Amino acid sequence: MHEAPWRQQPPPDLGPHAQALGRWSPAGVAELTAGRLQLGAALHDGSRPAHADEAAVQKLILAFEELVSNALRHGRPPVTVTVTAADRTWLLQVSDGAGDRPPAEAVGRDPAHGGLGLGMVAELSAEHGWRVDADGGKTVWARVAFYETGSAPGEHSPQPRIPRDPMAP
Numbered sequence: 001m002h003e004a005p006w007r008q009q010p011p012p013d014l015g016p017h018a019q020a021l022g023r024w025s026p027a028g029v030a031e032l033t034a035g036r037l038q039l040g041a042a043l044h045d046g047s048r049p050a051h052a053d054e055a056a057v058q059k060l061i062l063a064f065e066e067l068v069s070n071a072l073r074h075g076r077p078p079v080t081v082t083v084t085a086a087d088r089t090w091l092l093q094v095s096d097g098a099g100d101r102p103p104a105e106a107v108g109r110d111p112a113h114g115g116l117g118l119g120m121v122a123e124l125s126a127e128h129g130w131r132v133d134a135d136g137g138k139t140v141w142a143r144v145a146f147y148e149t150g151s152a153p154g155e156h157s158p159q160p161r162i163p164r165d166p167m168a169p
Helices: 031-045 054-074 118-126
Strands: 019-024 082-085 087-096 125-133 136-144
Touching: 031 054, 031 087, 054 082, 054 087, 054 118, 054 136, 118 136
Parallel strands: none
Antiparallel strands: 019 082, 082 087, 087 136, 125 136
């Protein structure tokens, strides 16, 4: 897997119609797990946009787990997490008190030993980056599309193939 660089840049402006899906302030692994479960439940119980596919939901949940885990392990308190939905993407923002510690790629780390790594989050994301906040902390962010590339509703999505009923005349 190629490690995509995490550039220092502000998160994208999602516009006036963006809606917050949740905000968490985890202090440890138990709160990380609870937040991940709450996000997953919300996305399966009504907060999921009608045109968002399940693969995209899973990408967002994986990115949530990795970025929050990194903030808890490598950042400084307080850690805050927000997930916002816009027209075709979710924006995941994870802030911690360590503005002097940019996101660091785990070069050569075996994902089997824990975590997905920032490179995997970069691959799951439509866009990603980080910034130093005015209070001296940092925010790491990832924008995750509601659907797989090229399969947005109304775009050139292949029609599902319906098998012919062998019992039909």
